[in-house]
Amino acid sequence: MATNEDQKQTESGRHQEVGHKSLLQSDALYQYILETSVFPREHEAMKELREVTAKHPWNIMTTSADEGQFLNMLLKLINAKNTMEIGVYTGYSLLATALALPEDGKILAMDINKENYELGLPVIKKAGVAHKIDFREGPALPVLDEMVKDEKNHGSYDFIFVDADKDNYINYHKRLIELVKVGGVIGYDNTLWNGSVVAPPDAPLRKYVRYYRDFVLELNKALAVDPRIEICMLPVGDGITICRRIK
Numbered sequence: 487m488a489t490n491e492d493q494k495q496t497e498s499g500r501h502q503e504v505g506h507k508s509l510l511q512s513d514a515l516y517q518y519i520l521e522t523s524v525f526p527r528e529h530e531a532m533k534e535l536r537e538v539t540a541k542h543p544w545n546i547m548t549t550s551a552d553e554g555q556f557l558n559m560l561l562k563l564i565n566a567k568n569t570m571e572i573g574v575y576t577g578y579s580l581l582a583t584a585l586a587l588p589e590d591g592k593i594l595a596m597d598i599n600k601e602n603y604e605l606g607l608p609v610i611k612k613a614g615v616a617h618k619i620d621f622r623e624g625p626a627l628p629v630l631d632e633m634v635k636d637e638k639n640h641g642s643y644d645f646i647f648v649d650a651d652k653d654n655y656i657n658y659h660k661r662l663i664e665l666v667k668v669g670g671v672i673g674y675d676n677t678l679w680n681g682s683v684v685a686p687p688d689a690p691l692r693k694y695v696r697y698y699r700d701f702v703l704e705l706n707k708a709l710a711v712d713p714r715i716e717i718c719m720l721p722v723g724d725g726i727t728i729c730r731r732i733k
């Protein structure tokens with residue numbers, strides 16, 4: 487039954503239909519998802535990598551287990567074979583990708599920090615999927631610039647996951663849209679940026695959250711009007727925007 491609140495929101499246009507409020511109303515509900523459908527199905531290597539990462543001081547950067555499961559499923563659904571990842575950290579999303587790809591699948595993985603990748607690498611090797619990964623240490627943008635110069639790289643990627651420096655996402659998008667194939671997918675991670683995308687201007691945000699927020703807002707606006715892609719923004723993890731290239 488519609489409440490007064492629902493009625494008000496419908497009138498103001500915020501919710502087009504009653505019952506479309508955010509599904510995750512509590513931490514308990516999130517725990518329920520993890521415990522019911524994520525952890526019991528998690529690959530043992532993914533679990534081990536999650537445990538290795540949990541001990542690292544920057545563990546807040548890792549992809550969550552439910553998002554890892556989502557990426558793994560998405561890659562299988564689209565039959566991805568040639569993929570790219572920008573922002574590896576200890577490799578949780580990378581492993582989710584590597585496990586989803588066929589034996590001859592490929593991931594070009596880039597990160598400015600190799601040490602963290604090497605923390606996760608023994609687990610990735612044990613899982614038998616390290617041969618799919620071509621890790622390049624260094625900033626991603628110059629690599630993309632080189633790739634874009636060569637026509638044969640155009641339209642060659644089935645899937646690209648972007649989870650690195652948020653102030654460069656727009657720059658990445660300009661290059662990646664050339665490199666992903668028509669019908670292929672780019673996933674931009676953290677597009678709800680800790681919920682800060684709807685924070686009032688005077689909200690007490692942590693310094694880095696505030697700094698990157700404007701870039702995330704710009705990206706979200708740009709993706710929403712880009713005619714070369716179809717998009718779907720999912721409230722999984724910290725928000726992931728799935729972009730399907732259509733031209």
Ligand code: SAM
Nearest residue numbers: 547548549573574575579597598625626650651
């Ligand atoms: N996808 C990872 C996972 O599942 O654990 C998390 C990635 S973490 C949020 C962001 C990563 O981006 C960091 O490891 C950081 O070193 C990397 N990074 C930052 N700036 C970069 C750049 N310009 N090029 C490539 N990687 C960068």
Ligand code: CA
Nearest residue numbers: 549649675676
């Ligand atoms: Ca992320």
